[in-house]
Amino acid sequence: MNNFIEKIPFKKVVLLYIIVAILVGVSLILFIGNAFQDKLAFIYNYHRIYEELENNHNNLESIKDEIKTMSDNSEDVVDVLILNKENKIIYSSKNSEFANQEEFTLNKAEDMSNAYFVNPNNDTAIFRLTTNKELIVNTVLSNFDTEIQKESEDQIFYEPNFDNKQVYLLSYIANHDTGEKIYFINEIHPVENGKMYIKVTLAIMMFFFMIYWVLLALYIYQNALKSKLNPYLWGGITLITNIAGVIIYIIYKQNQKTCFQCGALQDKSHIYCIYCGTKLSETCHTCGSVLNRNDKYCAKCGKKRQN
């Protein structure tokens, strides 16, 4: 076992590890990016529009084109409605069933979480109010729209015939000066196998992280073995504490002397290596005590250094 670990060529192993990790990482990013392409594009556009509206409420005209592009490119977007102060629809990006009404009003549903709303003119729709961030998280991670449906059923007690109802995610921005509102109405169509892709990706990342963790412990084990320290102790500490163990190990080694011939670690006061007899330190010509590298005079007898 010790022989085997002693022979591991860590420079090569680390290089190989980095190359494989980069290759796998890039492949994963490309694969996930491709699978979630539409979702990511939606998130990017949605976020941009949201920021722009928050910073610049008064310029709704300029943003309609971007809203239209975002809506057209995402099957999750059911509609984006712009309403004036009286809740009259002044713009709809997809002309959905909700845009057929002149006015679009929302009333609170009777529910536990106070997050659900209903539209009096449409008794098949329920709207779950979400924040900007919730909508983004749901867009990527919701496994099935049934998940959202189920959660809604648990929250709303008093809606008869829930089976006939469709739950939409609603996020909105209101301009408090003009009373105008923008409603983003979404329905999540999950990426096929999306959740599995994410799980597999996380598992692969975890696997690489574990390899790193074990490699580090093995490296310290090998180094301790070569330094004639207790490899089980130092390898074990690193296996449990990872980088913290390495730091302790380095500090410990720096307070000792390493034999340049055989690599054994030993007390700083040693003149000769206790394992191979190599001379480790220069000594005072007069009294024979150890001279440190930069000492000009002997610390013990005060005589000038000779070389």
Ligand SMILES: [Zn+2]
């Ligand atoms: Zn030695």
Ligand SMILES: [Zn+2]
């Ligand atoms: Zn001396």
